[in-house]
Amino acid sequence: MRVALFITCVNDTLYPRTGQAVVRLLERLGCTVDFPVEQTCCGQMHWNTGYGTQIEPLVRRFADTFAGYDAVVTPSGSCGAMIRDNHPKAAARAEDRALADDVAAVVPTVYDLSEFLVDVLGVTDVGAYFPHKVTYHPTCHSMRLMKLGDRPTTLLRNVRGLELLELPGADECCGFGGTFAVKNPDVSAAMGADKVRNAAGTGAEVLCAADNSCLMHLGGMMDRQRTGVRTLHLAEILASTEELPA
Amino acid sequence: MTSRATVLGRIRAALADAPADTAAPLDRTYRRRHTDADNTLPLLVENLRDYRAIVHEVTPDQLPSAIADALRRRGCTRVVVPAGTPETWTADVSGIELLGDTPPLTVDQLAAADGTITGSAVAIAETGTIVLDAGPAQGRRALTLVPDYHLCVVHAADVHASVPDALGHLDPTRPLTWISGPSATSDIELNRVEGVHGPRTLEVLVVRD
Amino acid sequence: MTGTFLGMPPFPEAAHDAVNNAQLRHNLRKATHTIRGKRAAVVDELDDWPQLRAAGKAIKDHTLRHLDRYLIQVEEAVTAAGGHVHWAADADEANRIVTDLVRATGERDVVKVKSMATQEIGLNEALADAGIRAYETDLAELIVQLGDDRPSHILVPAIHRNRSEIREIFLREMAEWGEPAPADLTDEPRVLAEAARRHLRERFLSAKVAVSGANFMVAETGTLVVVESEGNGRMCLTLPETLISVVGIEKVVPTWADLEVFLQLLPRSSTGERMNPYTSTWTGVTPGDGPQDFHLVLLDNGRTHVLADEVGRQTLRCIRCSACLNVCPVYERAGGHAYGSVYPGPIGAILTPQLRGTASALDASLPYASSLCGACYDVCPVAIDIPEVLVHLREQVTEQPGHRAERAAMKAAGWVFADPSRLSRVQRLAGHTRRLIPKRLPGPGAAWTDTRNIPEPPAQSFRDWWAQERGSDGSPRRDDA
Numbered sequence: 001m002r003v004a005l006f007i008t009c010v011n012d013t014l015y016p017r018t019g020q021a022v023v024r025l026l027e028r029l030g031c032t033v034d035f036p037v038e039q040t041c042c043g044q045m046h047w048n049t050g051y052g053t054q055i056e057p058l059v060r061r062f063a064d065t066f067a068g069y070d071a072v073v074t075p076s077g078s079c080g081a082m083i084r085d086n087h088p089k090a091a092a093r094a095e096d097r098a099l100a101d102d103v104a105a106v107v108p109t110v111y112d113l114s115e116f117l118v119d120v121l122g123v124t125d126v127g128a129y130f131p132h133k134v135t136y137h138p139t140c141h142s143m144r145l146m147k148l149g150d151r152p153t154t155l156l157r158n159v160r161g162l163e164l165l166e167l168p169g170a171d172e173c174c175g176f177g178g179t180f181a182v183k184n185p186d187v188s189a190a191m192g193a194d195k196v197r198n199a200a201g202t203g204a205e206v207l208c209a210a211d212n213s214c215l216m217h218l219g220g221m222m223d224r225q226r227t228g229v230r231t232l233h234l235a236e237i238l239a240s241t242e243e244l245p246a
Numbered sequence: 247m248t249s250r251a252t253v254l255g256r257i258r259a260a261l262a263d264a265p266a267d268t269a270a271p272l273d274r275t276y277r278r279r280h281t282d283a284d285n286t287l288p289l290l291v292e293n294l295r296d297y298r299a300i301v302h303e304v305t306p307d308q309l310p311s312a313i314a315d316a317l318r319r320r321g322c323t324r325v326v327v328p329a330g331t332p333e334t335w336t337a338d339v340s341g342i343e344l345l346g347d348t349p350p351l352t353v354d355q356l357a358a359a360d361g362t363i364t365g366s367a368v369a370i371a372e373t374g375t376i377v378l379d380a381g382p383a384q385g386r387r388a389l390t391l392v393p394d395y396h397l398c399v400v401h402a403a404d405v406h407a408s409v410p411d412a413l414g415h416l417d418p419t420r421p422l423t424w425i426s427g428p429s430a431t432s433d434i435e436l437n438r439v440e441g442v443h444g445p446r447t448l449e450v451l452v453v454r455d
Numbered sequence: 456m457t458g459t460f461l462g463m464p465p466f467p468e469a470a471h472d473a474v475n476n477a478q479l480r481h482n483l484r485k486a487t488h489t490i491r492g493k494r495a496a497v498v499d500e501l502d503d504w505p506q507l508r509a510a511g512k513a514i515k516d517h518t519l520r521h522l523d524r525y526l527i528q529v530e531e532a533v534t535a536a537g538g539h540v541h542w543a544a545d546a547d548e549a550n551r552i553v554t555d556l557v558r559a560t561g562e563r564d565v566v567k568v569k570s571m572a573t574q575e576i577g578l579n580e581a582l583a584d585a586g587i588r589a590y591e592t593d594l595a596e597l598i599v600q601l602g603d604d605r606p607s608h609i610l611v612p613a614i615h616r617n618r619s620e621i622r623e624i625f626l627r628e629m630a631e632w633g634e635p636a637p638a639d640l641t642d643e644p645r646v647l648a649e650a651a652r653r654h655l656r657e658r659f660l661s662a663k664v665a666v667s668g669a670n671f672m673v674a675e676t677g678t679l680v681v682v683e684s685e686g687n688g689r690m691c692l693t694l695p696e697t698l699i700s701v702v703g704i705e706k707v708v709p710t711w712a713d714l715e716v717f718l719q720l721l722p723r724s725s726t727g728e729r730m731n732p733y734t735s736t737w738t739g740v741t742p743g744d745g746p747q748d749f750h751l752v753l754l755d756n757g758r759t760h761v762l763a764d765e766v767g768r769q770t771l772r773c774i775r776c777s778a779c780l781n782v783c784p785v786y787e788r789a790g791g792h793a794y795g796s797v798y799p800g801p802i803g804a805i806l807t808p809q810l811r812g813t814a815s816a817l818d819a820s821l822p823y824a825s826s827l828c829g830a831c832y833d834v835c836p837v838a839i840d841i842p843e844v845l846v847h848l849r850e851q852v853t854e855q856p857g858h859r860a861e862r863a864a865m866k867a868a869g870w871v872f873a874d875p876s877r878l879s880r881v882q883r884l885a886g887h888t889r890r891l892i893p894k895r896l897p898g899p900g901a902a903w904t905d906t907r908n909i910p911e912p913p914a915q916s917f918r919d920w921w922a923q924e925r926g927s928d929g930s931p932r933r934d935d936a
Contacts, residue, residue: 007917009872013882014910016917035921041872048827050849051865057873140828173784177826184467184824185902186474190788191826192906220907250542253704253755257523260763267520272513276506276716293729350743353660353694373722373730386744387693387735391686392660409730410715418676418711419536421741424734429686432726433595433611434618434644436486436493436781442594442648443655444686444733 003031004066006074006083006110009041015212021239021246022075022113025128028239029121033073038065043090044082049179052090056099059090063102071120072110075235077142077211080112085145112142113235114151114210124154130240131161134232135204137195137218139211140173152210152234159237165202169194176217192221200227210234279372279407286371286407290400291452293374297427298440300449309399312451313363314338316397320447322360325397326351326389330382331363335399347385356388361395361445367422369405370412375426376400376450377416387423396445398425401453463795465820470789482617483787490781493727494834500729501719510716512838515772518674518709519762525674525707526753532677536739538749543701546756550581553666553699556750557587560697562664568681568688569593570668571609571775572701572754574797575810578666589666590658592687594651601628607791607799609777610725615790618642629654648685655687665691665746669702670774671717672751675710678738679751682721682731692735698746703754705762705771717774720836724776757810766847767809772837773802779831779841785824794821801831805844813852822848875918882916889914 003026007019019035026033042062043055062083066072074080084107091100117123136156142148156164175181175191182188195218199207207222207229209215219231232246240246247255281289287303294301304312313335317325324343327336336344345351345359365383369376376398378384383399390396406412416422429444440446463469473479498504518525530540543549553573557565565582567573567589579589591600598613599606602624606612613621625636625647633654640650667688671680679700681688692698708717722731740749762768780786780800791799795817796807804821813819822845825831831841853862871877889912895904903909915923 009878012878012917013885014912016913016915016920019917020920035918035925037918037921038875040875040878043872046865046869048846048849049861049865050822050846050851050853051862051869052846052850054865054869057869061873140826140830144829144833171830173826173828173830175784175826177828180823180826182899182902184470184785185905186467186471187785187788187824188826189906190474190480191784216910217907220903220909223908224906248542249544249548252544253542253753253759254523254526256544256755256759257526257704257762260759260768261520261522263765264520264768267517272510272517273506274510276503276510280501280503297728297732357656357660370730375730380741380744387689388744391689391693408715409718410712413712413715413718418673418678418736419738421738421744422734422736423689424730424736426728426730426732428732429684430732431594431644431648431685432490433593433598433613433685434621434647435482436490436611436614436726437644438726438728439644439648441645442652442685442687443592443659443690 001031001070002034004034004036004069004072006039006066006072006079007035008074008076008079011075011212014216015233018075018212018233018235021233021235022073024244025126025235025239026073029123029126034069036065042079042082044079045178047082047086047090055090056094059087059103060099062087063099063106066106066109067102069109071116072106073113073116074110075113075210075233076213077112077139077146077148078213080110081141081145083107083110112146112148112210114148114155115146117155118151125158126155126238128159128238128240129161129242130159130237130246132206133163133165133204134206134208134237135165135167135199135202136170137167137174137199137207137209137214138170139209139214142210143171148210155234155238156208162237165204167202168198174214174218176214178213181217192217196221196225196227200229204229207231208234208237278410281372281407283407286405287402287452290369290371290374290405293371294427294450297374299427300447301452302450303452303454306453306455309451309453310334310336310338313397316449316451317342317361320361320395322395324359326356326359326362326393328364328383328385328389331365332383335363347389353388353392356392359393361393361397362389363397364390365399366404368412368415369400370409371405372408373426375424377412378423378425379416379420381420387421390423391444394445395447395449397449397451399451399453402455463817465816466789466793466824467820469793469795473790473793474788479615479790480788482615483790486611486614487781487787490727494724494778494781497723497727497729507716507719508836508838511720511836512772514708514713514716515837518707519705519768519771522704522707522762525709526704528674529672529677529707532675533739533751536677538677538739538751541750541752543752543754543756546576549576549701549752549754549756550578552752553578553701554582554585554587556697556699557582557664558585560664564588564590564662565664565666566590566592566658566662566691566695568665568667568683568691569596570666570701571797572668572703573666574606576701576754576756578701592655592659592691594648594685597651597655598624601625605792606797608780609775609798609800615792618644618647621647625650633658659690659694662691662695664697664699665695667691667698667700669700669706670721671714672702672707673711673714674707676738678711678736680714681735684726684732686733689733689735692737693745695746697748699750699752701752701754704758721774721776724778724834724836761809764809767805767844769839770805770809770844772839773806774837776836778834778836782830782834784828784830785826789824794824801825801841802839805841805848808848813848813855819852819855822852879916879918883919885912886914886916
């Protein structure tokens with residue numbers, strides 16, 4: 001199986017450890033992972049902020065870069081959803097039949113990491129070890145658009161040593177929302193503060209999610225408040241072993 | 247140009263590039279009902295009670311005494327009885343003034359009445375709803391609105407499982423009042439409290455025919 | 456829309472005050488969380504909810520596609536049943552029609568059933584200008600009207616008030632007309648409802664003219680439907696001699712049987728009940744029962760503009776249940792007033808800019824009043840993809856003046872992303888200068904750093920790590936798995 005990693009621009013630039021964890025995890029599970037270096041960004045920020053007309057080159061780049069792989073795995077629910085839901089719309093808008101066909105071919109191969117593990121590899125115990133208290137924030141796009149369901153928590157429950165603590169109000173948005181965080185800073189911060197309070201209240205050492213964008217917002221807030229709770233992407237916990245702990 | 251022509255013209259212009267509607271009938275794969283036929287009556291009673299109606303199940307023979315008992319318990323002295331109400335319903339009532347609505351009672355007379363006895367057109371088990379259609383033994387809508395107490399007779403034969411079932415038994419040209427429990431509001435902190443402008447007490451006699 | 460909303464600041468500014476109002480935050484949180492739970496419980500009772508939702512969507516889409524035909528059918532059926540139909544292209548015309556109809560009765564007072572359409576057109580204010588007093592009779596509307604306040608929710612306009620605030624308003628204001636609140640009024644909801652009953656009783660019993668909206672109107676029969684709880688609707692629809700119903704043109708459904716879908720979707724979505732306490736339906740005039748003079752005012756007021764937009768027209772499916780408000784994390788914190796419209800919350804954020812346009816700073820800010828979390832779409836009983844419409848409206852707004860800097864920034868970002876080597880250079884620059892980035896940023900960056908630390912860029916991007924570890928051919932240099 002030829003597996004490509006779509007790292008996403010945010011992870012590539014700010015959270016390389018998440019990408020490294022995906023590679024280590026998938027290779028541990030017997031996959032051969034490729035990182036096509038022509039990849040850049042899915043265009044989500046442009047699309048969601050109202051500049052969807054500018055993303056045609058990015059849609060084209062994504063379809064070209066990831067053509068021909070059996071699976072394209074991404075550690076971001078919102079970027080995965082952007083590709084799945086909006087790349088076909090952007091291609092249709094471009095009125096380019098060839099592009100639409102290329103997008104239609106690549107979209108079904110795109111998986112969120114937990115989908116790929118559970119649905120494609122059929123694994124729910126990835127052999128990880130992480131002896132800490134963890135609470136999981138499902139993130140809106142992972143939950144509502146990618147419909148990851150209980151895949152991430154099933155994977156976490158099977159991590160040796162890990163104690164999963166239920167996050168109150170888990171299905172509520174953390175307030176990141178891309179440019180929402182700066183266009184509506186007061187409401188964004190109020191939403192984030194409630195999420196942070198809920199997370200800290202669980203007594204967890206680690207707040208985990210399948211999207212680093214939300215964790216960037218929440219982690220930035222928890223750092224500022226010195227809550228002592230750290231953030232980790234799901235991939236990093238699943239890649240964690242006794243020899244190489246996260 | 248009339249506003250009618252303006253609005254219709256705007257609609258047609260707005261839809262000029264809309265894709266043609268498919269001729270296929272709408273997908274109605276939702277269920278016609280969510281309960282079994284033998285559970286219809288118990289479910290009606292349960293849902294009426296859930297919305298704070300007082301409910302009694304009676305046989306046809308017991309109906310006159312059940313009506314008389316209910317009015318006595320309530321302490322009624324003047325009760326509205328719509329045209330077409332079977333005389334047997336009030337056969338056991340004594341010491342209570344029964345007000346007919348022919349000629350129509352004034353609003354003040356209605357306001358001075360303690361309650362109203364009516365029948366019903368249909369009832370819906372799944373939602374705990376009784377529908378009045380202003381037919382015989384129901385009267386015009388004001389009769390069950392202004393007095394503070396509504397004693398309503400529901401025949402088991404008129405109880406349907408669901409909203410889809412019930413609609414087919416209702417005549418849209420008649421004025422309909424769907425009643426699900428006594429008057430209520432959710433306007434204070436989004437919690438339901440019973441009793442605002444409509445009758446604050448709904449008592450239902452379900453007759454097992 | 457109502458003059459009281461004019462001159463509102465853009466959403467972020469208005470929300471700033473709401474977010475910092477602890478009492479308001481508490482009231483909204485309590486109420487929205489209460490109703491969320493109730494809605495979820497009664498929706499879960501129906502295992503065919505997705506099918507009902509799909510049917511609701513399909514019926515509305517079909518109706519909108521043939522809206523001209525169905526409106527003509529409504530007109531014919533209502534007229535045949537003894538009613539009078541009027542067409543209003545905009546708010547002014549609707550207000551003029553209603554004012555003239557009330558004047559013709561010689562009355563100076565009207566009682567009103569809660570209606571979003573009449574709030575949208577500012578009918579009460581227009582009637583007041585003509586010397587006619589409109590009395591709102593819905594409990595929440597009464598609270599808003601007595602408190603000289605503005606509505607902040609579609610279903611429960613006084614949601615921003617808690618029981619003790621309502622008690623104070625009743626004690627202070629009820630004496631102005633009708634029966635005053637008793638001196639020993641408590642803040643028990645039951646007691647407050649009782650006070651409202653007594654206060655409005657005489658008004659109902661003496662009313663000659665009523666104004667309502669309608670939740671649905673059925674084309675094939677000309678039947679209007681009003682869904683309510685308190686019985687104030689029944690009072691207004693039954694006791695007066697004249698009834699004037701102002702109804703948005705999108706409220707039509709084709710057949711009587713179509714109500715079987717909406718009378719299941721609406722109550723469960725709005726108040727979280729299997730069925731609301733009272734639903735009234737009437738077709739024209741019924742001799743001897745209810746108003747003998749019935750007028751239906753069909754209202755456009757921007758709806759055809761919404762209909763013309765390929766993406767935006769789904770907004771007209773809305774049945775005003777307000778489920779989207781009750782689950783919205785932004786509404787919960789910003790409150791309804793911040794939306795500067797009688798339509799707050801997620802539906803307001805897409806409906807208001809389409810009805811009014813996006814020329815004002817407030818209206819242009821509404822499509823951004825969302826984190827695009829999608830909770831609204833999940834609960835919408837007619838499956839309006841609110842996030843999709845929000846993004847669509849953002850595209851319109853970014854075409855307007857005032858977005859030059861942002862557009863340039865987005866273009867620059869697009870230029871970087873168009874070529875991986877450019878992205879790589881930017882990443883390396885960030886990595887090298889990471890120690891120089893201050894903890895608190897000036898200018899627009901402050902919106903982030905006021906409450907959050909910024910992540911420190913790593914020394915090495917993922918792609919640089921990959922190139923270093925795996926080489927350009929993508930094969931591992933060493934087995935580190």
